[in-house]
Amino acid sequence: MSQSIQFSTPSRTPHLLNLPHSQFNRPLSSIAFRRFPLTTIKYTSIRASSSPSPSPDLDSSSSSSSQVLLSPNGTGAVKSDERSVAVTAVTTDTAGIEVDTVTEAELKENGFRSTRRTKLICTIGPATCGFEQLEALAVGGMNVARLNMCHGTRDWHRGVIRSVRRLNEEKGFAVAIMMDTEGSEIHMGDLGGESSAKAEDGEIWTFTVRAFDSSRPERTISVSYDGFAEDVRVGDELLVDGGMVRFEVIEKIGPDVKCLCTDPGLLLPRANLTFWRDGSLVRERNAMLPTISSKDWLDIDFGIAEGVDFIAVSFVKSAEVINHLKSYLAARSRGGEIGVIAKIESIDSLTNLEEIILASDGAMVARGDLGAQIPLEQVPAAQQRIVQVCRGLNKPVIVASQLLESMIEYPTPTRAEVADVSEAVRQRSDALMLSGESAMGQFPDKALTVLRTVSLRIERWWREEKRHESVPLQAIGSTFSDKISEEICNSAAKMANNLGVDAVFVYTTSGHMASLVSRCRPDCPIFAFTTTTSVRRRLNLQWGLIPFRLSFSDDMESNLNKTFSLLKSRGMIKSGDLVIAVSDMLQSIQVMNVP
Numbered sequence: 050m051s052q053s054i055q056f057s058t059p060s061r062t063p064h065l066l067n068l069p070h071s072q073f074n075r076p077l078s079s080i081a082f083r084r085f086p087l088t089t090i091k092y093t094s095i096r097a098s099s100s101p102s103p104s105p106d107l108d109s110s111s112s113s114s115s116q117v118l119l120s121p122n123g124t125g126a127v128k129s130d131e132r133s134v135a136v137t138a139v140t141t142d143t144a145g146i147e148v149d150t151v152t153e154a155e156l157k158e159n160g161f162r163s164t165r166r167t168k169l170i171c172t173i174g175p176a177t178c179g180f181e182q183l184e185a186l187a188v189g190g191m192n193v194a195r196l197n198m199c200h201g202t203r204d205w206h207r208g209v210i211r212s213v214r215r216l217n218e219e220k221g222f223a224v225a226i227m228m229d230t231e232g233s234e235i236h237m238g239d240l241g242g243e244s245s246a247k248a249e250d251g252e253i254w255t256f257t258v259r260a261f262d263s264s265r266p267e268r269t270i271s272v273s274y275d276g277f278a279e280d281v282r283v284g285d286e287l288l289v290d291g292g293m294v295r296f297e298v299i300e301k302i303g304p305d306v307k308c309l310c311t312d313p314g315l316l317l318p319r320a321n322l323t324f325w326r327d328g329s330l331v332r333e334r335n336a337m338l339p340t341i342s343s344k345d346w347l348d349i350d351f352g353i354a355e356g357v358d359f360i361a362v363s364f365v366k367s368a369e370v371i372n373h374l375k376s377y378l379a380a381r382s383r384g385g386e387i388g389v390i391a392k393i394e395s396i397d398s399l400t401n402l403e404e405i406i407l408a409s410d411g412a413m414v415a416r417g418d419l420g421a422q423i424p425l426e427q428v429p430a431a432q433q434r435i436v437q438v439c440r441g442l443n444k445p446v447i448v449a450s451q452l453l454e455s456m457i458e459y460p461t462p463t464r465a466e467v468a469d470v471s472e473a474v475r476q477r478s479d480a481l482m483l484s485g486e487s488a489m490g491q492f493p494d495k496a497l498t499v500l501r502t503v504s505l506r507i508e509r510w511w512r513e514e515k516r517h518e519s520v521p522l523q524a525i526g527s528t529f530s531d532k533i534s535e536e537i538c539n540s541a542a543k544m545a546n547n548l549g550v551d552a553v554f555v556y557t558t559s560g561h562m563a564s565l566v567s568r569c570r571p572d573c574p575i576f577a578f579t580t581t582t583s584v585r586r587r588l589n590l591q592w593g594l595i596p597f598r599l600s601f602s603d604d605m606e607s608n609l610n611k612t613f614s615l616l617k618s619r620g621m622i623k624s625g626d627l628v629i630a631v632s633d634m635l636q637s638i639q640v641m642n643v644p
């Protein structure tokens with residue numbers, strides 16, 4: 050026996066467009082119950098406008114009408130003995146399906162439920178910039194590679210970007226690239242090539258705005274901000290990296306500031322500097338420095354030219370800078386192809402949090418600098434608030450910095466670090482980020498494994514225990530069509546949980562519909578089918594989405610049949626699996642068993 054519920058809005062009348070969403074569906078809808086010969090529940094809202102045609106593929110060379118590309122990196126554990134298999138058999142096969150064996154093996158072996166929902170970002174640095182090292186990270190679950198423009202030359206970054214692209218093309222991965230701007234906050238120079246310098250208790254160091262022609266004079270550090278010597282006062286406290294090393298200003302001599310080391314520690318190249326007076330952060334003229342410096346604009350042009358997927362903006366103060374960058378990108382890159390991520394790491398960004406997040410395509414809880422600007426004990430509450438605001442506004446959120454800091458030097462994390470990672474997973478942030486652990490640490494792969502295994506374990510535990518309280522999600526759609534999409538995704542996620550389905554399938558051209566399903570954090574994984582490789586990569590930042598590239602039409606029956614046969618032929622789904630499908634072309638919900 051079969052059931053079908055069909056919900057249709059035969060035409061969209063202009064005078065109804067601004068009705069609050071709680072009112073719109075009753076006067077507009079006609080609900081009919083039909084019986085179909087298959088065990089199928091179908092709930093369809095037919096939109097008046099014709100469906101948009103799929104936008105042209107960025108990598109048109111690799112686009113073919115019947116290909117499916119599947120991300121490996123949404124999946125769960127990859128055992129190290131699978132690695133050799135995982136990295137070889139990818140690319141096309143005769144059935145017209147492209148898939149990497151990491152995901153394939155995972156789905157075959159453990160089924161849909163085993164896939165990892167929390168996404169993982171690795172900062173790439175000297176420890177991980179080689180092709181094989183990048184490949185090991187991709188196999189280990191890296192969804193996004195981050196490039197910190199504070200470090201390295203543009204040529205170096207270009208090499209990494211091209212390696213990641215090659216990895217994607219050759220091995221079928223969908224690793225996205227996030228470029229992170231330097232910003233114009235105050236930081237130290239690069240230590241004249243040394244990897245670190247040790248400051249001991251009681252030593253006198255000179256912080257200077259002078260540039261060095263040759264090697265760095267002993268116990269001398271250059272400072273990036275010209276007004277530094279004028280802004281600081283004798284008696285101020287100077288914090289390196291938010292307090293990893295502390296100094297007291299004891300004398301000012303022209304461009305040089307003499308400081309006494311009060312808390313010893315390691316000075317790392319280009320470390321961030323803040324100064325404090327009477328227990329408060331001093332914001333002198335440096336508060337007026339532009340969020341995006343002239344060097345950052347050049348880096349942004351470089352990012353556009355190299356086709357990065359995201360630009361993370363450091364030290365965002367207001368929504369204005371985000372809007373400015375977004376219009377700049379819209380004019381220069383092919384509209385909307387680069388996502389803008391606001392890094393929340395300053396007092397101003399907390400003050401203007403909602404408007405900043407609303408303007409952005411996502412946010413990062415950049416705890417490193419945030420912890421240097423607000424008291425450390427306030428950082429966890431700020432993290433929770435940022436994660437909640439992002440979820441409410443449907444923007445992906447990244448929890449970053451010091452998640453596994455000790456693993457820069459040691460092969461196992463501290464218990465406290467595991468607890469910190471668990472908390473970010475429990476909060477259901479979209480992504481976790483490694484910084485020094487993957488950029489210059491001794492155990493990048495091990496650190497990634499810890500993020501992966503802890504994510505999987507905590508996700509499963511909370512799911513099985515049904516511990517997640519259902520968060521009421523505020524309505525966010527502004528157009529009538531957006532409101533329908535939102536209601537459909539909310540309902541689909543609820544149905545998926547109540548019916549215990551194996552997966553939600555979402556067919557989406559822009560990716561928006563997929564993000565709306567992800568926002569609901571359903572118990573099952575979300576297979577997101579999209580027509581372009583660039584959207585597929587961007588979706589790889591979002592919670593629970595396993596992004597595929599697939600060409601599809603506005604005929605859902607044929608899309609489903611095609612998807613079922615492609616995935617079944619690879620053994621990734623099987624007859625009887627229960628699936629809910631939603632689509633942004635037809636705005637429909639269908640519940641069915643795989644035939």
Ligand SMILES: Nc1ncnc2c1ncn2[C@@H]1O[C@H](COP(=O)(O)OP(=O)(O)O)[C@@H](O)[C@H]1O
Nearest residue numbers: 172173174175197199200201317484485488489
């Ligand atoms: N592209 C790079 N080249 C060299 N070193 C890098 C690079 N990216 C990151 N690192 C190293 O990894 C450390 C941690 O990275 P990250 O947290 O992104 O930077 P920062 O410490 O400047 O905020 C940096 O301090 C730096 O030593």
Ligand SMILES: C=C(OP(=O)(O)O)C(=O)O
Nearest residue numbers: 394415416417418449450
């Ligand atoms: C992610 C951060 O930014 P960066 O590493 O660029 O300082 C941070 O401050 O936590």
Ligand SMILES: [K+]
Nearest residue numbers: 199229230231
């Ligand atoms: K940065």
Ligand SMILES: [Mg+2]
Nearest residue numbers: 394415417418
């Ligand atoms: Mg920072």
